[in-house]
Amino acid sequence: MRKSDFPWLFGAVISGGILAPAALMYGLSGTPAATASILLNFEAAATTFLAVIFFREHIGKQVVAALLLLTLACLVLAFDASGKFGFSVGALFVLLACILWGADNNFTRNISSKDPITIVIIKGIGAGTFSFVLSLLAGDKLPSLNHAVPALAVGGLCYGASLLFFILALRELGSIRASAFFTSAPFIGAGISFLICKDAPTVQFFISLPFVVAGIFLLFRESHKHFHKHEIVEHDHVHTHSDEHHEHMHEMEDIADGKEHSHKHKHDFIVHAHNHMPDIHHRHAH
Numbered sequence: 611m612r613k614s615d616f617p618w619l620f621g622a623v624i625s626g627g628i629l630a631p632a633a634l635m636y637g638l639s640g641t642p643a644a645t646a647s648i649l650l651n652f653e654a655a656a657t658t659f660l661a662v663i664f665f666r667e668h669i670g671k672q673v674v675a676a677l678l679l680l681t682l683a684c685l686v687l688a689f690d691a692s693g694k695f696g697f698s699v700g701a702l703f704v705l706l707a708c709i710l711w712g713a714d715n716n717f718t719r720n721i722s723s724k725d726p727i728t729i730v731i732i733k734g735i736g737a738g739t740f741s742f743v744l745s746l747l748a749g750d751k752l753p754s755l756n757h758a759v760p761a762l763a764v765g766g767l768c769y770g771a772s773l774l775f776f777i778l779a780l781r782e783l784g785s786i787r788a789s790a791f792f793t794s795a796p797f798i799g800a801g802i803s804f805l806i807c808k809d810a811p812t813v814q815f816f817i818s819l820p821f822v823v824a825g826i827f828l829l830f831r832e833s834h835k836h837f838h839k840h841e842i843v844e845h846d847h848v849h850t851h852s853d854e855h856h857e858h859m860h861e862m863e864d865i866a867d868g869k870e871h872s873h874k875h876k877h878d879f880i881v882h883a884h885n886h887m888p889d890i891h892h893r894h895a896h
Contacts, residue, residue: 611724612846618720619732626714627737632744634707640700644693649704651684656712657789665716667784667888668896672832677786679825680793683818687796715785722781723847723890725872726774734770784888790829797822837883840891846874847890855891 611619638646654677661667721729753761779788797819803809840855850870851857858875877891 611721611728615721615724618717619729622714622717622721622729623733623736625710625717627733628740630707630710630714631737631741633703633710637700637703637705637707640698641704642694644688644690645695645697645701646704647688647690648685649701650708651681651688651793652705652708653711653715654681654789654793656709657715658712658786660709660712660716661719661785665719665785666895667786669786670832672828673787673790676825676828676832677790677793679821679828680790683821683825684793684796686818686821687800687814689814712789715780715789718777719780719785719788722777723845725848726777726781729777730770730773733773782889786888787829787832790825794822794826833885835883835885837881839881840877840879842877842879844874844876846872848872849875 641649658669658677662669718729718733752758776788776792779791783791797815800809800811800815804811848870849855849872851860855877
């Protein structure tokens with residue numbers, strides 16, 4: 611991590627780790643559960659809007675179609691005909707939380723080329739410390755070890771490992787596509803509940819499943835190729851020499867043969883065409 615990375619890192623911690631959970635907790639206290647479940651699917655849309663408007667990330671028709679299908683599937687899955695619906699000030703705070711998480715996704719994308727474990731540790735400590743202090747101020751008591759240890763295990767896997775993999779996805783796919791894939795999480799959760807909790811699949815699950823499959827299929831089938839130029843740039847990030855953008859020489863043969871490493875290196879001006887995503891080397895205008 612360099613000095614220039616910390617504004618993005620702090621922005622991610624504040625927006626996604628501190629402000630968004632606070633907004634969500636306040637919003638849930640005055641919002642019907644059925645309404646909140648549907649509104650929480652707004653995160654992918656918020657991420658896309660911010661990525662396109664403020665970070666100039668490219669989005670094609672195929673990705674738009676995939677996002678619409680996946681969002682529609684999430685809305686169907688979250689719909690609860692027996693629940694109470696209502697729009698209130700609390701609902702606005704749930705939407706605000708989604709916008710803040712969208713900002714977090716885009717801020718994290720800008721530092722996704724750096725060590726993901728370092729990013730996860732800093733984000734986890736920042737968000738966890740805030741939540742811990744806030745709960746103490748609210749009068750909550752410390753949990754027993756019987757509750758704390760399983761909670762740490764679940765948090766380490768479902769938050770820590772999940773965030774690490776998400777950062778790696780941001781590095782290669784950009785924030786829009788990574789968030790689109792992330793919308794499949796409720797369906798994976800539903801599938802696990804069928805196996806572990808022996809829950810019966812709902813009608814909504816069967817209705818929404820074809821939309822999920824179609825959306826994921828479009829994302830995997832996306833092909834984006836055109837002539838583009840890379841300006842001269844010098845930066846530092848984790849890389850190998852197995853692509854078209856890292857052809858500088860090393861004295862150590864094992865590094866040149868494909869070992870992952872990090873150091874400051876220079877890219878010369880080049881114009882070429884190949885299939886690519888809006889990764890750290892392809893955030894050019896279209």
